[in-house]
Amino acid sequence: MKKHQSSPDLSRRTFLKGSSFSTLMSMLGGVPLIAQEQPKDAPAAIPVGRTVKCGVIGLGPWGREILSTLVRFPEAKIVAVCDTYPAMVRRAQQSAPGAEATDDYRKVLANQEVEAVVVATPSHLHRNIVIEALKAGKHVHCEVPLAHTVEDARAIAKAAKAAFKVLFQSGLQNRSHPQRHFLLQFIRAGAMGKSVMVRAQWHRKQQWRFTSPNADREKEINWRLSRSTSPGLIGEIGIHHIDMAGWFLDTKPLAVTGFGSLILWNDGRDVPDTIQSVFEHPQGVNFLYHSTIANSFESDYEVYFGSDSAIMVRENKAWMFKEVDAPLLGWEVYARKDSFYKETGIALVMDASKLEGQGENASQDAAVTSTPLYYALEAFLRNAGKMSNAVTDFTANFGNDDDALKEYLAETFTKSRLPAAGYQEGFEATVIALKANEAIMDKKRIVFQKEWFELG
Amino acid sequence: MKQTHLTIRTALIGLAALTFAIPASAQTWVRYQARPIGSKVKIEGTSTLHDWTVDGKLIGGFMELDSNFPLDPAAKPAGNAKLNAKVEVNIPLTSLLSGKKLMDEVMWDAMKQRQYPQIQYKLKEISLKPNAGSGPLQFDSVGELAVSGLAKTINMAVTIERLDQNRLKVTGSLPMKMTTFGIKPPSPNIGLGLIKTGDDVKVSIEWLVAKATDASKPAEKN
Structure with missing residues (x-):
């Protein structure tokens, strides 16, 4: 059982709660693709x-x-x-x-x-x-x-x-999140064009260690820092990104190559505090994932790159960036547009046309507020x-x-x-994450075997 | 005195006849039990947003038919006469599903599912429709339908089709109003605003039953 952890909350909780990166992006002119929250009542x-x-x-x-x-x-x-x-x-x-x-x-x-x-x-x-x-x-x-x-x-x-x-x-x-289902339909419908690659990251500056006056207990609560019990950053955190990438691309990776380093928190732990991995999906589409607890820059997000546009997903929001030669989709003429540094983004809001029809402002940053x-x-x-x-x-x-x-x-x-x-989704994501962790720990390439995903 | 003897003898003969008649009468019933797979309930309705459909696949209950109950269209049975049949049907409310997020709870709540978890039907009368044609035999039924704690007598045309030696399929549909059963058409505030549901609905059923090998037990699998 999970023991008392006296240090500040970390990992999954902080990952899910996230930071104010979306606000920063909005201030820079990005365009949110927002799944509209249901009315408060x-x-x-x-x-x-x-x-x-x-x-x-x-x-x-x-x-x-x-x-x-x-x-x-x-x-x-x-x-x-x-x-x-x-x-x-x-x-x-x-x-x-x-x-x-x-x-x-x-x-x-x-x-x-x-x-x-x-x-x-x-x-x-x-x-x-x-x-x-x-x-x-x-x-x-x-x-x-x-x-x-x-x-x-x-x-x-x-x-x-x-x-x-x-x-x-x-x-x-994330499989239950309405914003993700909204994006899934959008991406699967081909609005991005041909999938090019995916990149995701989770960056924090935190120790990932808990303290306790009792040595045995301290060892027990720091199970994430021991190779024998820890699935590593890729297993604890990256598994959610792995799952999303596979779900949106509708593929499973063929192979994974990993790198891991213990750069900052060299306190006796034997798991890396910084990792990179490349998942090779079919059709030459690679998913690049990096994670660190040694630097928090840009926090966490995913970008799905397509031949017509790129979609960045951050917390409950997303932004779409179209290529200049991308075909006109139609709806974007009426959608909200914002400058995003040197790019122009187009707002995608779930059920936007219905909201407009009912006099609601679909371009508000209401977003899905529940976690x-x-x-x-x-x-x-x-x-x-x-x-x-x-x-x-x-x-x-x-x-x-x-x-x-x-x-x-x-x-x-x-x-x-x-x-x-x-169970099937959970099992498959777990297999991919654990094998990726193995690749990271041993700095090697692992080719996924079909039978690893079979339950028998 | 002689009169008394005659009376006693007549009574004994009558009693003996009755004693034999009771089991003979019981043997004329053929019991069909609801099958777990193969039945369908569909409720179709309207709303201010779009038309909606609720589906169910559980219809429990049984049917007992007189052994002379007409099931073969080729025999050209005569219509109109009232037939001997007993039918009881249960449909669990929570087996009715819309496939729409959270709408099931809205529907169950409107139908007072917690108090009245089943839709129940009991047949009162059934008669063969005359000149039913060459398809499955058609019947006029009168029964009592209990929904949300209110029981109402309903008339429904049904067909009974013999699928094989053991199985029958009963089909019927009925337009009705929710308010007939005290159900207030739901107006949920879901997603994009207030949705108003229409009072009129159409209920359709396909009920699969099979001969019970033992009247006290469910029939064997399809």
Whole structure:
């Protein structure tokens, strides 16, 4: 379980919260491609879905972020919180009064009231917790990477596949984000022209180390700094970019070459603080990724380069930069345009024409304000509720006919669920990230083998 | 006294006849059980934004037909006569799905799903339509439909098609108003503003049933 971490929050949380880079870009004249946020009163107008009783296992910084997001949903009732560090459990209880507090995840799984668990422990501790949770009939949201080894990730994915009566969601949260779906349609429709390359980065200036007066505990909470347990920057952070690049390009990488250096934080750790990797996708399209905790310049963003335009994605916004010889798309005549240093950008706003038709200002910088985690957990709760409904409805009418239930779920649940990453997406992204980490650690090129992605 | 003996004898004969008649009568019913796969419910409606459709694939329940119930169009059965049949249908509300984000919850809420989780139907009368033609036999049915806690008598034309020796497909559709069942057409404030849903909907069903090998158990797989 994730132990108490006394240092400032870092990694996934800071990555997701990001900085004010978008503001800077706007001031420089960039044009945001914005997915319009729903009206502020919209959530209150939507009836609450089925209540899902949740347990949160792992209450480090990210686990607490999950907990504080979960409690915003009326569908979520937190009935158990778990961490091996008592102070974190006590802290979590303030957000979830009345929840069972324990340092043993097995007690959470044995609690019949718990319908769903969110597993936010260090990745090398996921395997047993997730597999036992699935066997106990709990819906599972498991953070990514699914595990710190391909073998463990495969075991988790296989267990998730077998447990067809419960939901498994992997923590590739951008898969649930409306802005990403908006961009996906845009890019897949060919608005960028022919894909040329992708570049993404995550830059921070932070130590990535936590302190504790207890030496054993300090070692335990600094699992990210030890090669034996850490998936590295590429596994902890880059996995989200890897997933997005593959999703937008609709391909899997053929090979990866990695470089890693320990440049600034030479404090006994054996994982690099600065990495570069090149993922070779089909058709000669390469995805360049670099990440460092030694310099924060330009923070984090992705750029998708096409023969007609480039799209930069930053937090909840994006900017499009057209080539001068790109064909006229039509809609951009009416779209907002801004200067962006020496470039001119065109605003893309989700549902812009409908908004204009309703007298709304589509060019406002309203943007989708909720975090990717919010949308991912919304999807988890709604989907878990629908999965429970579907299984209950079916068995009440037709008994325990598992083959028919599987067919029914495949026909109906797939259609009705909110978008989210499942076990297959989580497994594939984990395999790519872990192999990339291997390439980084050994400074070599690794060719992906088809069988690595098979669950068997 | 003789009269008394005659009366007793007549009564005994009657009782004996009744004793034999009860099982004989029970054997004339053929039970069909809903199949888990192959049924469809569709509800079509309108709104100020666009037309909408809700689909379901779960129709539970059973059908019991008199062994003389007409199912073969080639036999040219006579119409109009009331037929012996028992039908009960359950449709779980949460199995009705729109495929639109968050709209399912809006619909279930409007239909008071938490209080009344099932749509229920019970047949009261059924008769064969005369001159039904060469296709599957068509019937006029009268039944009680309970939605959102309100039960109403509805008339619905249905066809019953024999798919093979064991399976039947029942098809029917019915225009209706939400307000008939006390359902206020939803006006959710979703995404791009207020959407007003029309009161009129059309409900269509395709219900697959199969002979139960044991009346107390669901039928075997398709």
